[in-house]
Amino acid sequence: MSKSPVHLLVIANFAKPGVREQVDRLRPWFAQRVAEVSVASVGEAVGSAADTAELCVVLGGDGTLLWAARALAARGVPLLGVNMGKLGFLADYSVEHMQKHFDDVVGGRIAPTERMMLSVRVGDGGEARFCSPAANDAAICAGEPFRMIDLDVQQGEHCVAEYFGDGLVVSTPAGSTAYNMSAGGPILEPTLDAVAITPIAPHSLSQRPIVVRSDPPIRITASRINEGTALIVDGQVPVPLRAGDVVEIHRHDQPMRIVPHPGHSFFSTLANKLQWGRSPHRSG
Template identity: 40%
Template structure:
C-alpha cells in the first residue's frame, strides 16, 4: 500500500459546481484500490470525510505521490512542498495554467493508473534564492518558476546591479528583475518581455521589469551560473518574491544570490503532450 496526498485549493474546488463530489469520487476510488489517502486539513470538510485530514508537514513526510488541485499557484506551492522527493500531479480546476496534467473532471478516470504507479515523471529545474547581508545568509528560498526583486511601497525606480559568477552583467534602472527557470519563462518573465524557453532545457533567464533604458534585454545564462543581484546603499523598500507567493523584505546593501537548486520538481505525466501545442492553446496562437 502506498500513501497518496491531496493538496486542495478549497476556494477553487468549492466554487466548482461539482468540485467536492469529483474529488470525493477520486479519493474513494483510490482507497478502494488499497491506497491510503491524506487530505490537507483546510480542504478536508469539502470531501465529506473521505481521506485522512493532515497537515502539510504530514503530506511532505508521508506521501509517495502528491495530487494538487487548483491553479498554477497551488501547483507551485505543491512543487515547493514536494521538491526533490515526491512526484506531483497537477489537476486543473478552471482557469488558465501551464502546469496541470489533467482537468478535475478527468481525475476519477486516471485513478487506476495512479494507484498502480503507471505514469512517467518529468523533472523540472528549480532555483534557490539566498538573501545575504554583511556576508551572512539570512534566508534561503526554493522555487520552480522564478525569484523576483521588485520595489515595494511608493512607485519609483530601483537601481539594481546584476552579476554572473562575480562578473558584472549590467546595472538596471528598472521596476525590478526576474530570474527564472524555463518553466517560469511563461510566467512573470514572459509578461516582462522575456523569451519563452522549452521547459526541458536547463538554463537561467534574467529579465528586467520595465527598464528605464532602451538597451536592457533579457539574458539567458548557463544552468551552472550564479546570478547575484545587489541593491545600492540608497535603496529602500525592496522585496524578494519567489514563485509569486513567498516574500521577504530586502534592505540597502543586501545581495540576492540565485542559482540552480539541487532539488527538482517531479511532475507526473500521463500523456505525451507537445509543449508547442500547449503554447498554441494557452496563448491563443492561431494556425496559418
C-alpha cells in the first residue's frame, strides 16, 4: 500500500469512554496510509503539529469538533468528525465509515465543504479584552440574579433592534441547529453566508428571530445587564460582561472546512438526527 504524503492530526476527547482505545487502535492503521500522524488531546495546545497538518480527524462528538474548529481556525485545516458522543450532527462519521472513506478523503476524492465561522470581540470602546473565533454561535445569557436584560443591536450604521429579555443568540448557519434552534430560531442551510439573530425569551410579541447577511459587523451593546450576564462562545467559552460592554461579531477570515459524509445530505441528517420534516402520520 502506497502512503499519502499527508500529515494527519488527530484531536481526541480522551474523557469520552472508548476514545483512548480507538486512538491506540487507529494510530498504526493511519500510519500505514499517511506520511505522518500527530495526536493531540482536546483542551490542550495543539502545538506545531497544527502548522503542517493537512487533515484533522476529530474523535469525540460535536463539542470536540467545535473545539478543534476554534483551535485550527486560522489554518483552514479540513476536519473529519468521528462521532463517539450522543448527537453527532457535525461529527457525522462513525469509526467504520471513517475507515471506509479515509483513502478517498486523503486522495482528494471527497472534498471538504466550507462553513462560515464568526470572529467575536468584547470591549468597552477601547482595546478588546477578549477575542475568539466561533464555529456555532455567540450567545449572551442573562445570568444571576436572572432579571431581564437590555441589549442594543446594530449592524453597520443601522439599528437592528433593542432586545429586552433573557439574552440573544447570534448563530452561523452551521450552528443554527444548536442553541439557535432551541431558542426558536430558523434552521439555515450550512453553506449560506448569513447569520441568525435570535432573542432568548423576549418580553415582546414583536421581537422575532431575523436572518441577516454576515457583513458588516454586528455590534451588541450591553445597556442593562445582571452581575452574572455572560457571553458564551460555542456553548464552551464563557466571558463575563459588564454594563456598557460592546460585543462585536463579524465573519471570520477563514471558514470551517468540514469533510462531508458522502452518504449523508444536510436534509437527511436533519431528518435522522432531529426528526425534521417527519410526518406524524408515518411510522418507522
